[in-house]
Amino acid sequence: MIVGYFQFSPEFGNRDSNLEKVQDTLTGAKADLIVLPELAFTGYFFEDRDELSNLAENTSSSKSVNLLTKFCKNNNFYIVTGFAESEGNKIYNSSLLIGPSGLVATYRKLHLFNTEKEYFDPGNLPLTSIKLKEASIGLMICYDWVFPEVVRSLAIQGVDIICHPSNLVLSYCQKTMRSRCIENSVFAITANRTGTETRPRGELTFTGQSQVVNTKGEVLASSDVNDDDLVVIEIEPLIAKEKLITENNHLLDDRRPEYYEALNLKYK
Amino acid sequence: MIVGYFQFSPEFGNRDSNLEKVQDTLTGAKADLIVLPELAFTGYFFEDRDELSNLAENTSSSKSVNLLTKFCKNNNFYIVTGFAESEGNKIYNSSLLIGPSGLVATYRKLHLFNTEKEYFDPGNLPLTSIKLKEASIGLMICYDWVFPEVVRSLAIQGVDIICHPSNLVLSYCQKTMRSRCIENSVFAITANRTGTETRPRGELTFTGQSQVVNTKGEVLASSDVNDDDLVVIEIEPLIAKEKLITENNHLLDDRRPEYYEALNLKYK
Numbered sequence: 272m273i274v275g276y277f278q279f280s281p282e283f284g285n286r287d288s289n290l291e292k293v294q295d296t297l298t299g300a301k302a303d304l305i306v307l308p309e310l311a312f313t314g315y316f317f318e319d320r321d322e323l324s325n326l327a328e329n330t331s332s333s334k335s336v337n338l339l340t341k342f343c344k345n346n347n348f349y350i351v352t353g354f355a356e357s358e359g360n361k362i363y364n365s366s367l368l369i370g371p372s373g374l375v376a377t378y379r380k381l382h383l384f385n386t387e388k389e390y391f392d393p394g395n396l397p398l399t400s401i402k403l404k405e406a407s408i409g410l411m412i413c414y415d416w417v418f419p420e421v422v423r424s425l426a427i428q429g430v431d432i433i434c435h436p437s438n439l440v441l442s443y444c445q446k447t448m449r450s451r452c453i454e455n456s457v458f459a460i461t462a463n464r465t466g467t468e469t470r471p472r473g474e475l476t477f478t479g480q481s482q483v484v485n486t487k488g489e490v491l492a493s494s495d496v497n498d499d500d501l502v503v504i505e506i507e508p509l510i511a512k513e514k515l516i517t518e519n520n521h522l523l524d525d526r527r528p529e530y531y532e533a534l535n536l537k538y539k
Numbered sequence: 540m541i542v543g544y545f546q547f548s549p550e551f552g553n554r555d556s557n558l559e560k561v562q563d564t565l566t567g568a569k570a571d572l573i574v575l576p577e578l579a580f581t582g583y584f585f586e587d588r589d590e591l592s593n594l595a596e597n598t599s600s601s602k603s604v605n606l607l608t609k610f611c612k613n614n615n616f617y618i619v620t621g622f623a624e625s626e627g628n629k630i631y632n633s634s635l636l637i638g639p640s641g642l643v644a645t646y647r648k649l650h651l652f653n654t655e656k657e658y659f660d661p662g663n664l665p666l667t668s669i670k671l672k673e674a675s676i677g678l679m680i681c682y683d684w685v686f687p688e689v690v691r692s693l694a695i696q697g698v699d700i701i702c703h704p705s706n707l708v709l710s711y712c713q714k715t716m717r718s719r720c721i722e723n724s725v726f727a728i729t730a731n732r733t734g735t736e737t738r739p740r741g742e743l744t745f746t747g748q749s750q751v752v753n754t755k756g757e758v759l760a761s762s763d764v765n766d767d768d769l770v771v772i773e774i775e776p777l778i779a780k781e782k783l784i785t786e787n788n789h790l791l792d793d794r795r796p797e798y799y800e801a802l803n804l805k806y807k
Contacts, residue, residue: 381795381798382793382794382795384785384787384788385785385786385787385788386787388787393795394798397798397800398798398799398801414788417721417722417784417790418722418793418794419687419688419691419722420687420691420794420796420799420802423687423688423799423801423802424798424799424800424801424802425801426806427801427802427804427805427806428801428804429806441784443721443756446714446717446718446756447718447721447722449714450714450715450718450719451718453685453711453715454685454686454687454715488711488714514806516685516709517652517653518653519652519653519654519656520652520653520682521806522685523805523806524805524806525650525686526650526686526688527649527650527661528688528802528803530649530662530665530666530692531666531688531691531692531802532665532692533666533691533692533693533695533696534688534691534692534695534796534799534802535796536695536696537695537791537792538694538695538697538782538789538791538792
């Protein structure tokens with residue numbers, strides 16, 4: 272299975288330009304699955320909910336989704352992309368799996384980062400496993416990385432490849448995702464953005480360094496801090512079904528949930 | 540608070556020699572808390588349960604515990620140490636907190652590694668927070684590192700410092716413990732052993748590289764692969780009470796356990 276990501280710097284508020292850039296770069300790519308950054312078509316650092324509302328789309332009537340569906344059909348691949356999603360009076364920081372037949376799955380970011388809490392609604396959909404060709408994939412977004420419960424919940428449900436659109440501004444994620452892969456024996460594709468957004472609320476610089484990590488936590492491919500980079504690489508996703516870290520230790524079956532009751536408590 | 544570890548190579552089966560080495564090295568150390576490796580007085584690679592049984596001690600009648608209590612009293616510090624613990628017909632791979640007044644707390648390894656499953660009984664005590672001076676400490680052992688649920692369960696209960704006696708043979712732990720510290724904002728002291736044990740079941744080489752990690756995942760002190768090393772360092776444990784990673788993001792209160800129900804499922 273050939274998977275990868277496109278790291279770039281979306282232009283704030285210019286959906287057409289960002290869609291064009293993605294299409295220009297990905298056209299003809301030989302791949303099964305390409306992951307794009309979080310909020311790849313709108314940009315990230317919204318001034319307020321009104322501004323976000325004007326840029327968000329309902330997936331059922333989205334020109335972007337329709338265009339990307341045709342694009343996936345023409346190129347015979349799937350895309351996971353960050354997406355500002357409106358539904359009724361709610362707006363979610365979402366990730367979409369889009370393929371040749373249209374929208375396959377939606378994930379809505381469960382853990383909102385910093386000012387996102389002021390203009391996005393928190394995600395309200397379960398973490399699930401999605402069948403894609405011979406693999407099962409799972410969607411998470413950016414700051415979800417800090418919660419080990421996210422990848423764990425996906426791995427327990429059989430996910431082999433974590434698709435992780437990101438707009439990272441902190442420096443911890445890339446290394447921590449390697450731990451996530453080790454502790455769950457999964458692959459992870461972190462598609463981060465680059466560039467700086469100077470907006471009414473201030474300035475944010477994103478950290479690039481997108482990566483594909485294997486089930487042993489080894490970085491199979493990565494990009495630098497600043498450059499646009501389309502990376503595709505062949506992996507054998509079914510390796511992730513192997514959860515034995517020794518002949519007597521299964522990473523998931525060895526768990527002892529009866530001793531993890533504190534996970535349901537509030538911090539004291 | 541002054542904390543640290545003593546990394547060394549326990550001699551298999553020679554409790555007196557190992558106790559003597561610990562006392563010779565730690566006498567006069569100015570510290571509040573020193574962590575020793577897993578199974579620090581017995582060695583690790585038992586031939587079978589009979590051999591282990593002959594070396595394990597019941598804490599209520601243990602000469603080692605009595606001796607270490609006096610040693611802690613004379614030196615005015617606390618020790619966390621790995622310990623082969625017998626209780627009735629059970630034998631646990633345990634970690635003990637011992638201080639000037641005696642045994643304070645016992646933890647029994649919840650996740651047994653490889654052949655340990657053949658001669659140890661799995662731990663049967665909860666993960667708890669233990670008050671020690673101004674800090675709260677938590678005990679875990681070696682291979683528990685691969686389960687993010689362990690440090691998470693301790694952190695939610697208010698633990699500031701993870702005490703982590705280890706006999707590591709894999710290479711993943713030290714980096715992953717840095718992720719554990721970041722995702723929970725806790726300190727961690729991993730006291731690993733060194734050396735090689737050539738025993739009837741084969742040969743095991745332990746990886747040293749003990750470390751003290753702060754709440755940002757930074758390594759404050761570490762040792763090399765092979766050498767005996769007593770390390771003590773001053774930390775401010777109450778920094779671990781600060782769980783905000785941004786002004787709007789609390790590492791523990793931002794969790795959304797209602798979306799982590801898969802954590803209670805079996806792997807499929």
